[in-house]
Amino acid sequence: MTRTSVSAAEQAQRHALAHARSAHVPARAAHAPYRSFPWAGESFPLGRPGGPESPGRYGGRGKASPGGERVDLDRLLRLSLAVPVGTTGRRRPVPSAGALHPVRVHLLLGAGCSPPPGRYVYDPHAHRVHRRGPAPADAQPGAIAVLTVTAGNTVTHYGHRAWPLLLLDAGHAAAALVLAAEGTDPTVCLDADGATLSAAAGLPRAGDWKTLWPGTEPEQPLAAVRFTLRETGHSDDPLSAWTSLPLAGAPVPRPGTEVVPPVALAETRYLLEILGAGEQTGATWHTARRPAPVTDSVLRERRSADPADLTRPPPEDPLARILTTAVAAWPGGPPWSAAVGGPAPALLTLAAPYPSRPTSAVRPAPALRVLATGEARPTLAHWAAGQRWIAEAGAVLLAHGCPSDAPAARVGPDHLAAGYAAGMAHAHAAAAGLPSRPIGSWQQADLGAALGETPERDWIVHGLALGGPPAPTSPSREEERP
Numbered sequence: 001m002t003r004t005s006v007s008a009a010e011q012a013q014r015h016a017l018a019h020a021r022s023a024h025v026p027a028r029a030a031h032a033p034y035r036s037f038p039w040a041g042e043s044f045p046l047g048r049p050g051g052p053e054s055p056g057r058y059g060g061r062g063k064a065s066p067g068g069e070r071v072d073l074d075r076l077l078r079l080s081l082a083v084p085v086g087t088t089g090r091r092r093p094v095p096s097a098g099a100l101h102p103v104r105v106h107l108l109l110g111a112g113c114s115p116p117p118g119r120y121v122y123d124p125h126a127h128r129v130h131r132r133g134p135a136p137a138d139a140q141p142g143a144i145a146v147l148t149v150t151a152g153n154t155v156t157h158y159g160h161r162a163w164p165l166l167l168l169d170a171g172h173a174a175a176a177l178v179l180a181a182e183g184t185d186p187t188v189c190l191d192a193d194g195a196t197l198s199a200a201a202g203l204p205r206a207g208d209w210k211t212l213w214p215g216t217e218p219e220q221p222l223a224a225v226r227f228t229l230r231e232t233g234h235s236d237d238p239l240s241a242w243t244s245l246p247l248a249g250a251p252v253p254r255p256g257t258e259v260v261p262p263v264a265l266a267e268t269r270y271l272l273e274i275l276g277a278g279e280q281t282g283a284t285w286h287t288a289r290r291p292a293p294v295t296d297s298v299l300r301e302r303r304s305a306d307p308a309d310l311t312r313p314p315p316e317d318p319l320a321r322i323l324t325t326a327v328a329a330w331p332g333g334p335p336w337s338a339a340v341g342g343p344a345p346a347l348l349t350l351a352a353p354y355p356s357r358p359t360s361a362v363r364p365a366p367a368l369r370v371l372a373t374g375e376a377r378p379t380l381a382h383w384a385a386g387q388r389w390i391a392e393a394g395a396v397l398l399a400h401g402c403p404s405d406a407p408a409a410r411v412g413p414d415h416l417a418a419g420y421a422a423g424m425a426h427a428h429a430a431a432a433g434l435p436s437r438p439i440g441s442w443q444q445a446d447l448g449a450a451l452g453e454t455p456e457r458d459w460i461v462h463g464l465a466l467g468g469p470p471a472p473t474s475p476s477r478e479e480e481r482p
């Protein structure tokens with residue numbers, strides 16, 4: 001990029017940030033109709049290795065790693081992104097703004113996965129992968145998931161407010177993969193530049209997509225998660241072996257895919273492209289693990305709670321532990337606080353701001369300290385697109401930061417990290433038996449200014465409403481009878 005185009009990009013980015021945070025309400029559009037999965041090609045079911053649906057029956061199982069270990073993609077994707085059998089796809093293990101699920105996953109598989117090494121794309125409805133091309137000769141054992149988004153449906157629904165939600169959704173999807181990755185050593189990358197991620201996944205950049213693959217919907221890569229076999233160890237630069245390959249297979253063109261996208265969609269794609277340009281200082285991979293209380297059955301049963309079930313205040317001990325999970329999830333990500341009501345309404349934060357690791361159930365809960373006194377929840381409800389139920393929520397966890405003049409290299413990773421941390425905290429809450437619900441749209445939510453600090457420095461980026469445990473159900477008449 002030249003100096004002039006950098007400043008034009010910066011201007012576009014600041015405008016988009018200010019617009020998404022403004023009171024300007026997007027026009028309501030009709031719900032986009034469901035469109036079938038556009039990727040085709042040789043497909044592999046993700047049966048458990050050796051299990052009844054073993055891909056060995058369908059086209060050759062991939063080589064095991066030298067030590068015989070495998071990444072269980074069936075379990076990993078079933079517990080994170082798969083559409084449960086017999087459902088429409090709005091409810092999956094991972095939550096999504098408006099239940100629109102814009103995140104797609106491209107898999108770069110080395111030895112040790114059930115399909116043979118190569119580039120694949122995951123179809124969450126069929127729970128199968130489609131092969132898009134070969135792997136490089138020096139591909140390391142294990143799997144890399146490159147997370148892309150298709151912006152169309154989210155922009156149709158949320159207009160200029162869509163782009164932060166797309167980033168938050170991608171962060172939640174990265175968290176969902178880590179939560180389901182027991183048995184591998186997952187590492188997560190939220191700051192790889194888009195060009196590297198596209199090249200690794202064998203996809204064109206958004207700007208070239210329409211020319212190279214006309215009649216298909218662009219996908220923009222935002223993050224990556226790597227599943228390393230314990231015997232292999234980590235490499236600092238796992239994507240580079242894949243970036244030297246040419247483009248892999250394309251999706252099937254569909255008549256009617258917009259030739260000229262609506263303005264809000266073109267702006268969103270351009271913005272994600274700018275945010276993905278980053279500073280190209282090299283990607284950082286963060287070792288991740290799921291919070292101790294989370295189990296596979298928690299992931300299977302997780303739901304965003306009904307607002308009516310969020311009104312009881314959470315007890316202080318689990319509140320402190322869940323807040324710690326959010327804070328510890330992504331070092332260097334936005335800080336987290338919690339607004340609580342009750343007799344002493346306040347904004348709370350952790351007494352020690354950066355816990356070295358997520359909480360364990362056996363250690364004492366971390367201490368909380370009061371950041372500000374007073375009732376914040378009605379203001380939060382107003383800031384969150386006027387969602388009135390938030391004023392009654394037991395507690396509202398808040399990720400905040402990302403100043404108005406933040407560079408592109410920070411805006412993208414801050415939103416991804418906030419979604420990632422909220423995903424971890426949401427799963428921890430479910431494991432603790434507490435209802436919770438993410439909150440993604442924030443307007444004029446200048447928390448710093450509201451606390452009397454310099455305006456424009458400390459904006460709410462994401463939220464998680466958290467309630468107390470369900471009230472014990474009174475015994476039914478039937479049970480009362482002797």
Ligand SMILES: Cc1cc2nc3c(=O)[nH]c(=O)nc-3n(C[C@H](O)[C@H](O)[C@H](O)COP(=O)(O)O)c2cc1C
Pocket residue numbers: 090091092094095096097098099165168169172302303304305384387419437438439440441
């Ligand atoms: C990034 C993100 C933002 C969200 N924002 C809101 C919100 O502002 N208000 C709300 O009621 N639900 C919100 N949700 C929850 C979704 O509506 C919910 O995940 C979706 O309806 C699917 O339901 P499930 O989570 O039970 O699978 C959000 C979820 C995510 C991941």
